[in-house]
Amino acid sequence: MSAIYHISLRPTRRDDVAAIIAMLADDHLGRARERLEQPLPTLYYDAFERVTSDQNIHLMVAEEGGKVAGCVQLCILPGLSSQGASRGLIEDVCVACDRRSRGIGEKLVQWALEEARGKGCKLVELLTHHTRVDAQRFYERLGFSRSHVGMTIRF
Amino acid sequence: MSAIYHISLRPTRRDDVAAIIAMLADDHLGRARERLEQPLPTLYYDAFERVTSDQNIHLMVAEEGGKVAGCVQLCILPGLSSQGASRGLIEDVCVACDRRSRGIGEKLVQWALEEARGKGCKLVELLTHHTRVDAQRFYERLGFSRSHVGMTIRF
Numbered sequence: 255m256s257a258i259y260h261i262s263l264r265p266t267r268r269d270d271v272a273a274i275i276a277m278l279a280d281d282h283l284g285r286a287r288e289r290l291e292q293p294l295p296t297l298y299y300d301a302f303e304r305v306t307s308d309q310n311i312h313l314m315v316a317e318e319g320g321k322v323a324g325c326v327q328l329c330i331l332p333g334l335s336s337q338g339a340s341r342g343l344i345e346d347v348c349v350a351c352d353r354r355s356r357g358i359g360e361k362l363v364q365w366a367l368e369e370a371r372g373k374g375c376k377l378v379e380l381l382t383h384h385t386r387v388d389a390q391r392f393y394e395r396l397g398f399s400r401s402h403v404g405m406t407i408r409f
Numbered sequence: 410m411s412a413i414y415h416i417s418l419r420p421t422r423r424d425d426v427a428a429i430i431a432m433l434a435d436d437h438l439g440r441a442r443e444r445l446e447q448p449l450p451t452l453y454y455d456a457f458e459r460v461t462s463d464q465n466i467h468l469m470v471a472e473e474g475g476k477v478a479g480c481v482q483l484c485i486l487p488g489l490s491s492q493g494a495s496r497g498l499i500e501d502v503c504v505a506c507d508r509r510s511r512g513i514g515e516k517l518v519q520w521a522l523e524e525a526r527g528k529g530c531k532l533v534e535l536l537t538h539h540t541r542v543d544a545q546r547f548y549e550r551l552g553f554s555r556s557h558v559g560m561t562i563r564f
Contacts, residue, residue, distance in 0.1 A: 271489065274489055275489065278489070278490050284490070287490065287491045287492065288490070288491075288492060289492055295492070297492055297493045298489055298492070298493045300493060301487055301488065301489050301493025301494075301495075302489060302493075304487035304493075304495065305487045305488060305489065308465060308487055310463060310465070311486065311487060311488075313488075313489070327488055327489075329484070329486050329498075331466065331484050331498070331500065332456055332459035332460045332463055332466060333456065333460060333466075333468075333482055333500055333501055334426065334429055334430065334433070334453055334456050334457060334460065334468070334482075334501065335433050335439070335442065335443070335500075335501050336442045336443075337442065337443060337444055337450070337452055337453070338452045338453045338455060338456025338457075338459075339456075340456075340459065341500070343484075343486070343498060345486065345488055345490075345496070346488055346489065346490050367562065371564050375564070376563060376564050377561055377562070377563050377564070378561065378562050378564075379536055379559065379560065379561045380559075380560050380561075381534055381536065381557035381558070381559055381560075382557060382558050382560060383556060383557055383558075384555070384556060384557060384558055390558055390560070393560050394560075396562075397562050398560040398561060398562045399560065399561060399562070400539070400558050400559075400560055401538060401539060401559065401560070401561045402536035402537060402538055402539060402558075402559025402560070402561060403536070403537050403538075403539055403545055403555050403557075403558070403559055404534065404535075404536055404555075404556065404557025404558055404559035405534065405535050405536075405537060405545070405548050405549075405553040405554065405555055405556070405557070406532055406533065406534045406535075406553060406554060406556045406557060407522065407532070407533050407534075407551070407552050407553045407554070408531060408532050409526050409530070409531050409532070409533075
């Protein structure tokens with residue numbers, strides 16, 4: 255697929271932030287959570303600074319034809335358990351609605367898995383909303399198992 | 410309960426690591442994952458250094474009568490989604506087998522929730538193994554909901 259569509263991955267830049275928020279907001283769960291205004295609220299840029307200043311957090315975008323088509327965030331989490339192996343946590347996997355089914359999500363998640371493995375992780379984990387049945391099938395196809403219950407609390 | 414048992418929380422020190430690994434290993438899932446040897450393998454101390462050098466990771470222990478009786482790890486994760494609000498991730502909640510049902514786990518998780526809220530998180534998440542039905546009930550009692558599927562991949 256990549257041979258046809260020329261998908262490339264790179265670290266996120268500050269001028270990608272609006273495109274990422276547009277993707278996150280174009281979703282039945284994301285719509286209510288984001289503020290897709292012009293100009294984009296500065297709180298998103300403040301968050302971008304926090305992300306880039308944390309060396310254990312990696313926010314990547316997929317580009318297709320010079321446009322941001324997807325993103326993934328990988329967090330490398332040190333910890334004592336499992337013989338002190340760091341864990342990888344995948345968050346905010348997102349592909350633009352008009353660019354689905356081209357392997358972009360798979361490329362992003364495979365990148366995260368390789369990066370996590372290279373950083374010494376023995377485990378990569380993620381939470382996916384119980385209504386996202388397609389996402390669960392997608393992750394199972396990539397080798398993930400539904401081993402855990404994902405629990406959340408909102409303030 | 411705390412009035413009777415005098416439970417106090419404090420950040421983990423290097424000389425707590427062996428007690429924490431002993432707690433993690435004293436569990437049907439943890440047993441196969443840890444190396445409870447004397448002296449403790451240095452990889453645990455290397456991991457402790459990684460944990461303490463990451464200012465977004467907070468590893469707390471509960472002490473009862475001068476002994477480590479439980480622990481929790483809270484990760485504060487910056488991100489773009491949800492209007493740039495950081496997320497809290499709770500990992501490695503553990504209470505010593507002989508000190509259960511005294512409110513130690515609840516104190517540790519409540520600490521993590523308050524800390525996350527204080528750090529600007531709007532959401533705290535965790536994964537709990539699907540077989541840990543008691544843990545799921547415990548988290549529901551503290552206000553968590555079973556909103557997500559927790560998926561993992563091991564290398």
